[in-house]
Amino acid sequence: MSNRPEWLQPSRSIYSKQHGIIQVSAIIGDNLYFRKGIISQTIFNWEEEIKKGNLSQIQHTPTSKSLIYQETATEIEGRNKLAYCDVIPEQAANLEQIPDSMHSAVNNVLKQLGINQLYSHQIEAWEAYNQGNHIILETPTSSGKSISFLLPVIHECFKGNSCIIFFNLKALAFDQEEKIREFVNLLPESIRPVILNINGDTSSQERKKLYTHKPSIICVTPDVWHHELNNYQFDNYNFVETLRKISIIVVDELHFYCGIFGANFALLNRRTQLIIEQAGGNLSQLKYIYASATINNSQEIAQKFPIGGKILRLLVKVGQEKLKPLLSVSSPKIVFCTQPLKLQLYLLVKM
Structure with a gap:
């Protein structure tokens, strides 16, 4: 317990090189139990994983499109609700x-x-x-x-x-x-x-x-x-x-x-x-x-x-300023309008 970092606590989100953004469910002994979407998984010997750099707190992880995608997938309870996510580069005004x-x-x-x-x-x-x-x-x-x-x-x-x-x-x-x-x-x-x-x-x-x-x-x-x-x-x-x-x-x-x-x-x-x-x-x-x-x-x-x-x-050449558009595609399995809206709002907050 004394060797556990402050950022490694149940109910917190952390970064795993193997799994991306994960949410910690519990830590029992050397085992770290986490939830990825709706699936519960285990990381054995979490202390060794931290030493290898395979586990870290999110704010020390470089922000990228893939991380935004993974964190979003976790927050909306599973990847099956988000088919694709991409950030289109911005363009300065001419x-x-x-x-x-x-x-x-x-x-x-x-x-x-x-x-x-x-x-x-x-x-x-x-x-x-x-x-x-x-x-x-x-x-x-x-x-x-x-x-x-x-x-x-x-x-x-x-x-x-x-x-x-x-x-x-x-x-x-x-x-x-x-x-x-x-x-x-x-x-x-x-x-x-x-x-x-x-x-x-x-x-x-x-x-x-x-x-x-x-x-x-x-x-x-x-x-x-x-x-x-x-x-x-x-x-x-x-x-x-x-x-x-x-x-x-x-x-x-x-x-x-x-x-x-x-x-x-x-x-x-x-x-x-x-x-x-x-x-x-x-x-x-x-x-x-x-x-x-x-x-x-x-x-x-x-x-x-x-x-x-x-x-x-x-x-055809445009001199207009182009902000950083976010392209996200919801999974076709989603049938309720509220789910894509929740996804879009979450992405806007993250961007």
Whole structure:
């Protein structure tokens, strides 16, 4: 008893080179009884095992993914509840200074929003826009894609042009419109573009009254835009003027534009180009920006839409900071929702 370390006590967790993290059940003589999950096992001559370095207290053991896995397996009563556990390496943010070529009013808005630098992929998108290229943003969720396409859109409005932003869902259009409006409302009123959320909640007659001669950002879903073009009339001067000035078309969530939906959108896109041309617009100046977080063949999809002869720039390198994600897979034997939740919460505490 006198030779037993303070950390070697019943009900405590210790580290074994052979078994990983174990919980001591009892110590009787030279035998150490422990529980690994729901199975009781024995280590003979525990004192000799300590001398060999095969047993130690947990805080003196290097932290690693395997140890986190083993400790978790013990705490949730057995490995049969955790199939796999891994920690994905973190990634530092790649930030760059806001370019001088950006309008001072936009620079001021960014600073008001607490943005003093931009991610490298946002800078790349800005440079591609200035070079007159079409752009594909193939970056993860929450990587700042909205800012990436909003900066070119606003600068086109400063030139007196208008833009269309296609969203695949009405709810997404409302959500993004709020974010765009939050940004735009910080601009001086004299250069602030009009934001139009064209949706089915407003009658076609009332929608026509929304169009003005001012530069506009049109937030719309493909189905509603299809009806807009069907109701298109050359005697609606403001609508014609808006169409004539369209210089950028943004397609968000590009991965949705496949199959029948994608084929219909390709036709809708062509109709839009024809009507812009009929209204007196310059198709040679029309640029496209595509954005998607969950796709790896966005360039293949985008090339199916008529976009003219400009270069299509694919941006996949992300400058956004990536925290250390934890990937854990519960055993398929688990049938109750509470067990995976308990596992996930325990892992979050350990990380």
